[in-house]
Amino acid sequence: MLNYFKSKNIIITGATSGLGESLSKILGGLDTNLLLISRSREKLNVLKSVINNSKSIIQTLDLDLTKYISPKSLYNFSTDYFEHVDIIINNAGIGYNCFSTNVDMNIAKEIFQINFFNIVEINKLFLPSMIKRNKGVIVNISSLGGKRSFPTNSMYCASKFALEAYTESLRSELKLTNIKIVNIRPSFIKNTKFFDGKYISKELGSNYENNIKEANKMSADDTAKIILKSIIKGKRDINISFMCKLVIILNNLFPRFVDMLVFKLREKNIVANLKGIVDSSS
Numbered sequence: 001m002l003n004y005f006k007s008k009n010i011i012i013t014g015a016t017s018g019l020g021e022s023l024s025k026i027l028g029g030l031d032t033n034l035l036l037i038s039r040s041r042e043k044l045n046v047l048k049s050v051i052n053n054s055k056s057i058i059q060t061l062d063l064d065l066t067k068y069i070s071p072k073s074l075y076n077f078s079t080d081y082f083e084h085v086d087i088i089i090n091n092a093g094i095g096y097n098c099f100s101t102n103v104d105m106n107i108a109k110e111i112f113q114i115n116f117f118n119i120v121e122i123n124k125l126f127l128p129s130m131i132k133r134n135k136g137v138i139v140n141i142s143s144l145g146g147k148r149s150f151p152t153n154s155m156y157c158a159s160k161f162a163l164e165a166y167t168e169s170l171r172s173e174l175k176l177t178n179i180k181i182v183n184i185r186p187s188f189i190k191n192t193k194f195f196d197g198k199y200i201s202k203e204l205g206s207n208y209e210n211n212i213k214e215a216n217k218m219s220a221d222d223t224a225k226i227i228l229k230s231i232i233k234g235k236r237d238i239n240i241s242f243m244c245k246l247v248i249i250l251n252n253l254f255p256r257f258v259d260m261l262v263f264k265l266r267e268k269n270i271v272a273n274l275k276g277i278v279d280s281s282s
Contacts, residue, residue: 004232005030009057009082011074012036013065013122014092016043018192019141022224023089025051033057035078035085037092039064057081065092065114071121084129087137087231090119096199097152099273107199108155115159120166130179137180137231140167144185144244148251148258151266152204171236180234184227187241188217204269 010027014020015036024036028051036058038044044060051058059081063070078085096111098104123138130136145153146160164183171181195202223240230238239245251258263270 005032005228007031007033008086009033009084010035010087010089011078011085011122011126012089012091014038015060016040016047018189018194019186019220019223019227020089020091021047022220023091023227026221026224026228028053028056028058031055033082034059035074035082036060037063037065037074065118066110068113068117068121071118071125074122075125078126084133085126085136087139088122088126089139089141089227090122091139091141092118093141093143093194094199095153095194095197096156097201097204098155098199099152099270100154101273101277103155111155111199112159112162115156116162116166119163123170127174127179131174131177134178136178137182138170139182139184139227139231141184141186142167144187144239144247146185147248148262150262151270180231182227182230182235183237184230185237185239185244186218186223187244189223190217190219192220204266 005027010032012020012024012027012034015024016038020038024034024047028034031053033056034051036044036047038047038060039062041060041062044062048058048060059077061074061077063074092114094111094114096107119140126136127138130138140163142163143157143160145157146164149157149161167181167183174181194200218241226238226240239248247258
């Protein structure tokens, strides 16, 4: 792994927690040059001090990816330190769960800005240089929710479906180049605050669902290592868990059956929401 990543210039968004933090620390130990992106300047400073590799260039940029101007700011900043970028890991993402009847459009736009539009813009800005050099890697962190949507997660899953569609088109458009496009669908990751996000309501879960999450959790470090090995091997679509693979296969073969399964995960919540709507209109 060391020889492949050594001296490469790599951008990681969402670098200070969970999967992004693990990727940053592992790559920082492989003598790579990193540009780490996060909203928190304080956390970036801590991460940089932990990596502490004198053989590498470790640059950090505190950036709010809810802003549409952020990709351009990232690009301009990178040109001050890197002649080119070899690998972009679009890891930053945000969750949002609510009933489709209760979607807050301002939050939905923020979800799409972070999970989709800014990824498109970041890639757009760096791709010309990759195409001219005829090399590079773009890693888009998707989700099982990008292949199978779940109740109370319509906006999050929609943003990931959009990312999957975009990734497929991008891969086809770059088929005649040596640029690798890697699509990753992680499992539930330990040591992450994703499910404690500001737009996540734990009341919309169920004990059954929580048990599944606990049983299928992988450490952020193990997930990061799988991703890095996938980059080296030139993989295209990686489902990082048996459950993820199984759900996708079942959904392709028996979609009505999977409809029933995901409904059962949150049946009580769904029934209560429907009853509330009916009662409020009577």
